[in-house]
Amino acid sequence: MIPNKNQLIQARERIQPYIxxxxxxxxxxxxxxxGAKLYxxxxxxxxxxxxxxxxxxxxxxQLSEAQKxxxxxxxxxxxxxxxxxxxxxxxxxxxxIVMPSNAPAVKKKAVIGYGATVIDCEPTLQARESTAQSIVxxxxxxxxxxxxxxxxxxxxSTATQExxxxxxxxxxxxxxxxxxxxxxxxxxxxxxxxxxxxYGSEPLGADDAYRSFKSGKLIPMVNPNxxxxxxxxxxxxxxxxxxQKYVKDIFTVEEQEIIDALQLVWERMKIIIxxxxxxxxxxxxxxxxxxxxxxxxxxxxxxxxxxxxxxx
Amino acid sequence: MIPNKNQLIQARERIQPYIxxxxxxxxxxxxxxxGAKLYxxxxxxxxxxxxxxxxxxxxxxQLSEAQKxxxxxxxxxxxxxxxxxxxxxxxxxxxxIVMPSNAPAVKKKAVIGYGATVIDCEPTLQARESTAQSIVxxxxxxxxxxxxxxxxxxxxSTATQExxxxxxxxxxxxxxxxxxxxxxxxxxxxxxxxxxxxYGSEPLGADDAYRSFKSGKLIPMVNPNxxxxxxxxxxxxxxxxxxQKYVKDIFTVEEQEIIDALQLVWERMKIIIxxxxxxxxxxxxxxxxxxxxxxxxxxxxxxxxxxxxxxx
Numbered sequence: 001m002i003p004n005k006n007q008l009i010q011a012r013e014r015i016q017p018y019i020x021x022x023x024x025x026x027x028x029x030x031x032x033x034x035g036a037k038l039y040x041x042x043x044x045x046x047x048x049x050x051x052x053x054x055x056x057x058x059x060x061x062q063l064s065e066a067q068k069x070x071x072x073x074x075x076x077x078x079x080x081x082x083x084x085x086x087x088x089x090x091x092x093x094x095x096x097i098v099m100p101s102n103a104p105a106v107k108k109k110a111v112i113g114y115g116a117t118v119i120d121c122e123p124t125l126q127a128r129e130s131t132a133q134s135i136v137x138x139x140x141x142x143x144x145x146x147x148x149x150x151x152x153x154x155x156x157s158t159a160t161q162e163x164x165x166x167x168x169x170x171x172x173x174x175x176x177x178x179x180x181x182x183x184x185x186x187x188x189x190x191x192x193x194x195x196x197x198x199y200g201s202e203p204l205g206a207d208d209a210y211r212s213f214k215s216g217k218l219i220p221m222v223n224p225n226x227x228x229x230x231x232x233x234x235x236x237x238x239x240x241x242x243x244q245k246y247v248k249d250i251f252t253v254e255e256q257e258i259i260d261a262l263q264l265v266w267e268r269m270k271i272i273i274x275x276x277x278x279x280x281x282x283x284x285x286x287x288x289x290x291x292x293x294x295x296x297x298x299x300x301x302x303x304x305x306x307x308x309x310x311x312x
Numbered sequence: 313m314i315p316n317k318n319q320l321i322q323a324r325e326r327i328q329p330y331i332x333x334x335x336x337x338x339x340x341x342x343x344x345x346x347g348a349k350l351y352x353x354x355x356x357x358x359x360x361x362x363x364x365x366x367x368x369x370x371x372x373x374q375l376s377e378a379q380k381x382x383x384x385x386x387x388x389x390x391x392x393x394x395x396x397x398x399x400x401x402x403x404x405x406x407x408x409i410v411m412p413s414n415a416p417a418v419k420k421k422a423v424i425g426y427g428a429t430v431i432d433c434e435p436t437l438q439a440r441e442s443t444a445q446s447i448v449x450x451x452x453x454x455x456x457x458x459x460x461x462x463x464x465x466x467x468x469s470t471a472t473q474e475x476x477x478x479x480x481x482x483x484x485x486x487x488x489x490x491x492x493x494x495x496x497x498x499x500x501x502x503x504x505x506x507x508x509x510x511y512g513s514e515p516l517g518a519d520d521a522y523r524s525f526k527s528g529k530l531i532p533m534v535n536p537n538x539x540x541x542x543x544x545x546x547x548x549x550x551x552x553x554x555x556q557k558y559v560k561d562i563f564t565v566e567e568q569e570i571i572d573a574l575q576l577v578w579e580r581m582k583i584i585i586x587x588x589x590x591x592x593x594x595x596x597x598x599x600x601x602x603x604x605x606x607x608x609x610x611x612x613x614x615x616x617x618x619x620x621x622x623x624x
Binding site for chain 1: 335356357361575578579582583584585615619620622624
């Protein structure tokens, strides 16, 4: 069932010892360019470098002692792998992470560095799911899903809960959409705790949430093609109804618009953000009239970037 | 005459409306790697992206009304050009900046963006100085020197004045050395306002301050060769006596050590810093025993990096 207000408050209390309250930054020069007042919620400064820590911690901390003793598992090539590994380390739980063989070596190293066991598999969704399932069958570990899970959504909502307290007034909040775990938590928190409007944003090359939202039917993403690697996943069926109910609109942006927004943040704000979190800024720049003179919160999802593969 | 304590306090009051009080950041994972508690004073978040704003503002604000009406000039290929241009804009002064013809287009654009006039010259120190001198002769403008100037040194000291207040306790502070303007201000503030020890750091490929310090004679830098472009200048004769009196030691580091430290900060802290400010961290990593378990302040000088020319 969709998390209620109380569950969001409890999630925040639950994970508080395990996460950073991240800062909210602004840039005068970007505000001038955009014609709005932007408040960047900097989850790139979160532990392990992404908001995923919040959802992973909230999901893991709700397991029973018996479940924790059996350990946890997930399949991920990226941030959720690190989030589960670090959450497991901080709570004394064993983690086994299935990673596709083409996942960057540096990410595998980070997961191992947090004390988790890494199991390689073929780089297909089928191989990832079947390998994770076999770990569940063999060890009794609990499978944690990166986004299609209400405990993860409630955990993710805490970024927006903080942002609302860290700002005097917001008109709207905008987040990117991949599997829907972040936008769902964002929209629930904005709705339960404020009158702030929630918008979503997506790359045109992975616009399944946009198409699902506009058609009213959940349409899976086939062959996503975008630099925003965190947003290639298909929208989950737990997030979709939340988006339908609580998100006002979804904007799509071109690849070059993402790259330009990414470069703008790196150059003007001197912070390292992932391509995924340049998508909301690109959407604001593309739709200046909607956001004109408004106070807008942007969830900066993370900062784990391969410095050897920059798009500039 | 070397600025006294009162002049440093006055400099801080004078420039306060024109600068940001920048944040001090820490990184648990870098602290674990280094075995010390590091406090990064983030002048990459300063206006125009570098500490140079402090010295430029302090120098400009001490001109008489008559001098201001005649305007200011300087020669610089980098941050000081932007610092003078922005300080001039904020104080309603005309600025004419001499820039070598090989200065990055993006830097010229930034200077022009702040409303200054840019005069191109041949990319030699001689051409820069003679062009700036001809502007002084023709217009009566005041020439501002990027580092060999007590007002600039006093302005630069304000970063350390802030850092000392923003931290509970420091054992030492370390800054990079180019022309000596930053280290001089740092050492004066540390000495006047605390018992904190000041260290300097330099690339081996531009180690004139190190050699001057060890020999007791000011040795100019010939053919500097380092990625740390902010540190290629020769140590000035105003900073040298301050370093001799107030700096405990100077460390030198290899190019690869600078690049490794730079990458460490980008990857772990998710902030964009210039190669110049990776030099102090590289020096700490190279001299772990000296800094073991100590609380160390590091002046992060700036974040103006050409994203198209990264060393990773």
